[in-house]
Amino acid sequence: MAEVTNSAEKTRYLSELAEVSERSAPDAVRAVRAEGLRLFGELEYPHRRMEAWRFTNVNPIVRTPFATVTNPAQHGLERPDLARFTYPDQDWIELVFVDGFLAPELSRGLEGEPGVRVLNLASWTGDDPAWVDHFGRRLNGSSSAFTALNAAFSLDGAMVHVARDAAPPRPIHLVYVTTTQGKASAVHPRNLVVLEENARATLVETYVATDPSEVRWTNAVTEAVLGEGADLYRVKVLDDGPGSFHLATTAVSQGRSSRFRSFVFAFGGRIDRDELCVDLDGEGAECALNGLHLTDDGQLMDNAATIAHKAPRCKSWIGYKGVLDGKSNSVFMGRIDVHRGAQQTDSRQLNQTLLLSDKATVNTRPQLEIYADDVKCTHGATVGPPPEEEIFYFRTRGMSEAMGRGLLTYGFADEVVSELEIAPIRERLDRHVFEKYRPE
């Protein structure tokens, strides 16, 4: 019975998918679409009997008859409309996607710079070997029906290439704006980021909406490949509002001595799930995955991080913080797979949650699979309301209980924000967090 329902809910995408599969596209894209389509047909939608989805009920996404945006929309947006989502006063490369498709007139820096090429998938002719080699290779729809669906569409998204030894000073900002014109729409951004040997780059992803309360679904997949010695600093800001559903899977593979630092800031949606899968393929690679999520009544945030230590002397860190208010939930899964031979693995994780309401709940679980003997793996979790003795400290300095609680909450959250190395983002997020929790 469940299977029948399941397939009935899939059929609503079949005509859209059939139309897309007829379109001409580079071979690499056609291949990914075909494989995605096949897998989407095979895979069940995730449900709560699957370990990775135990605490995240995606039925509201599965049951909503979303209309996929399969062509660039008439949006009428102009640059000033985007000022609060973009950084117009910074000399950055900014690719703005509106309802899933690149809006060149709202973007800037598309010409790239020495050592850096940026493009959108829909404009790709499929002739760059660096992209061909990697497109769809990290994750060919294999992890869930959702990533398969994303692959089957593969309509647009960002393509980034940073050449060997290049270190562009300008961050590359990918902005995904959704608009709604009276119907529940879905977009499936598909991104590929390739850093060659010793390349360095800063990548910022922002997911926002012009009308945050409207029901929308974003189902994004990003693949990132870091060559030997490469360094990727990545910040994701998810702020598309209480009406949104957001699923994202980012698969990263790291060469020898490469470094990947990630920050995920999520400011609350109906169901948000951010999945990061990092393969530490080369010896001495390092990754640090940081996160902060703030949820309010009726919201769910699911952070799933999986790190595969496949080579010796790699280091990983997962540090996620959450502040939960109202009847909201957060789910955290930190999975570490230490493969045979990955000696001297150093892996730590910490999940800290502040509960502002007694109706908020958190499910946190580390998962360690260790097949090497010389490893250091630690994990920890804290959950609780703002500590009374800390609030008391504020009060003895003349501040009200509400002020103490508000500042404690702000401080707890801002610890993650204050680590950001990109000042304009740090300042904007700092203000956001302060405004959210500061007492009147």
Place this chain on the structure above:
Amino acid sequence: MLSVKNLHAKVEGNPILRGISLEVKPGEVHAIMGPNGSGKSTFAQVLAGNEAYDVTEGSVTFLGEDLLELPAEERARLGVFLAFQYPVEIAGISNAYFLQAGLNEIRKSHGLEELDSMDFRELLREKMEMVAIDPKFADRPVNQGFSGGEKKRNEILQMAVLEPRLAILDETDSGLDIDALRVVSEGVNKLRGPDRSFIIVTHYQRLLNYIVPDYVHVLFQGAIVKSGDKDLALELEEKGYDWVREELATA
């Protein structure tokens, strides 16, 4: 200024304070000594308004107000300050911001204008100089990663900025190195004045060489069992508390 009468308090059902009476007049410095666990910190916390302690009997008036009726923040605004024996660490809030926010709440309650960041920074710089704290501590999160002695000094900095009428220092001297002890004492002495009183909880007579008290009290099993002048501290230093215990037993 402060009048404590027959104060009894419990924590989690256990009676800790069993009838403390104490009169503190403006400008006076009272030292409170006593063995571990005798209730010194409990007394300090009860005065500051910690709701984890239940006052079961007695009264406390401060500047004519019934202190026990007031929440902790209103006590602070009225001029009660507690330097904690174990100051807590506050993540993500800078020392400067914390103090500015506290000072402005206190100022507002007195109908004074709030200080803006510029003016506050200037004030903070002066006070940091006064208690010899490195300016870089202004921007560090409150007490986070501070050494034991740095936390104590930071409490004195807060006192210097907030300028309370009654400062209760709970073992502020513990954990201070010799130089810091002098600096902190000098800080306290600079703040001494006809309108400001101190209750200084300490285990060591040494501190009282620097901050000469008007009175010394011995707290024992939740009550003040002996009071005297600064010489009482010397006597305790010499003889320990057994002597007090014996006296009590024969009484």
